[in-house]
Amino acid sequence: MIVPAIRDEMRRHLRDRLRVMPAVGDARTKANRLRSLLEEIGVHCDESLDLHDVDAVLFSSARGTEAVVASRLDDEQRFNAYARLTARVLAGEVHSPMDAAMEYADGNEAPSKHEREEERMIMTLARAIGEGRLDLAPRPLYEDVPKLTLAFTPRSAARSTLGGFHWWSGFWYRRSNMYRRWRSRRDVSYAIGRVCGILDPRPLRTA
């Protein structure tokens, strides 16, 4: 049976590691750190002279997942490429049994409207990863959150409401530039953190 290469366990492992990953150092150090992280979760990384226009490509199939980054990139571009690949593994749509996603130098080069929309979401998430500020992205992308369910007690109703907010946030983060800009603001992120704390007062997972 052919199974997809990017599985839930891989994403879980990635987001657990991202939450504690330091964001200090120059672009080369940060790029190497992200590359090591991708390799640690099983993504084979390679740099290629053959890529002329796109900055990086992520391939995924039952035979494995591999990332190819153009060797023409400078350190800063290379860091951005690895951040986007990381964001892609974390939150991108991967179709079974085989898929390939291109990281274009300009997000508007993607061939379809849907892909351009996803590209913009990936770029926003990659910026949050690059800055070491995952909290500037919706929480379901990087930690376990309550789900929207049928709720009968005050506590479960509060958690379910929070689950609804998270679902709404994830939905618009994938579809709206305005929401992504708004969600990437630190004051908004702080306010959302407060709301989460009120509706679900358990301690946040940090590792």
Added chain:
Amino acid sequence: MPERDELQVARWDAIRTRVGDGLRGMRGRGRSQAQLACELDELGFHISQSMVSRYEQGQGEVPLSLERLVGWALCCDALSSEHLRELLELCGYALPWTRGDMAQFDNLLRRYRALSRPDQMMLRRKMLWHLLGVQPREQAKAEQEAAS
């Protein structure tokens, strides 16, 4: 000539005309033999235009390997074609992918047709690896070593 080679030659003689028809069908009318030979070469297979022509006329002397057959289909965007399915069956090869999967691979190739040629070739090389589980250059090297 060892007995099994004679058998292989006899088997190839029996099917090579039909294989040629299938190969020609995969290439279609929109792609020249020279263009296909060039793309196969870039993919890592050492196939000249005259070899493409000979195989299509059923005059190829050596049976086509699975790797070359799939590489041929990949260059012709014909992974989901009936021709490839028939050729694989005829040559006794099997791939672990369904017809729906193969159609998705063709869609993937079509989706990125606007990319520059080097980027497209890189995509095809990677796809070939994922389709077969072997690196085309390594395969070509192994074939050369086996021939010498």
